[in-house]
Amino acid sequence: MRTEGASMKETANSPVAQTETAETAIAQQPASTRILALTDFSHRSQAAVEYAVQLAKSMHARLTLLHVLPPSSDFDYTMGGLEAAKKLAEETACIKANYGEVDSTFRTGLDLHDEIISVATEIVADLLVVSTHGDTGWKHFLFGSKAAKIVRDAPCPVLVVR
Numbered sequence: 001m002r003t004e005g006a007s008m009k010e011t012a013n014s015p016v017a018q019t020e021t022a023e024t025a026i027a028q029q030p031a032s033t034r035i036l037a038l039t040d041f042s043h044r045s046q047a048a049v050e051y052a053v054q055l056a057k058s059m060h061a062r063l064t065l066l067h068v069l070p071p072s073s074d075f076d077y078t079m080g081g082l083e084a085a086k087k088l089a090e091e092t093a094c095i096k097a098n099y100g101e102v103d104s105t106f107r108t109g110l111d112l113h114d115e116i117i118s119v120a121t122e123i124v125a126d127l128l129v130v131s132t133h134g135d136t137g138w139k140h141f142l143f144g145s146k147a148a149k150i151v152r153d154a155p156c157p158v159l160v161v162r
Contacts, residue, residue: 033061036125038116040067041087048131048161049091055129055159057099064123065092065104068115081108113149121155128158 037052039045049065056063067088069081085106092104105123109115120128132147151158 033059033126034123035059035061035063035127035129036066036120036123037063037129038066038068038131039088039091041084041091042131042133044131044133044162048129049095051159051161052129053095053099053102055127056101061101061126063095063099063102064119064125065095065102066107066116066119067104068107068109068112070112071108071110112146113153116150117153117155125156128154128156130158130160132160132162 035052035056037049039049052063055061065088067084069084088104088106092102095102105119107115107119116128116130119125128150130147130150132145147158147160151160
C-alpha cells in the first residue's frame with residue numbers, strides 16, 4: 001500500500017501502481033454517448049440526420065437511426081415496410097461509409113410517439129435528434145406537434161432541427 005505523498009517514481013514498477021494507473025485511466029475516459037436520430041426520409045428529416053451525423057462525429061458518439069412505419073391499410077399509399085426497410089439500410093450504409101459508428105432500428109407501430117420513446121429508453125439514448133415539419137394553423141391545432149410531445153416525454157434531451 002502506498003502512503004500519502006509517495007511519488008510514482010518510488011512505486012512505478014509495483015503492480016499496485018500499474019493497476020492504480022490503469023484504473024485511473026479507465027475512470028477518466030468519458031462514457032460512450034448514444035445519439036438517436038429519427039428519419040421518415042423527408043427532406044426535413046434528412047437535414048436532422050445530417051446534423052446528427054456531424055454531432056456524433058464531433059462527440060465520438062454512437063449514432064442510431066430510427067424509422068417508424070405505421071401499419072398499412074387498404075387506403076394507405078405511403079411507403080411499404082420492405083421499401084422503408086431497404087431505404088433505411090441504404091441510408092445507414094451511406095452514413096457508415098463516412099462514419100462507422102452507426103446502426104439502425106426499424107419499427108412498425110400505431111403510435112409514433114410511443115415507439116420513439118420506447119427505442120430511446122431501450123438503447124439508453126443520451127440525445128434524441130428529431131425534425132419538425134413546421135405545421136401551423138389548423139393542421140397544428142388539430143394534430144398538435146409530434147416533436148413537442150416527444151420533447152415532453154423523452155428520457156433524454158431532444159434536439160429539434162427545422
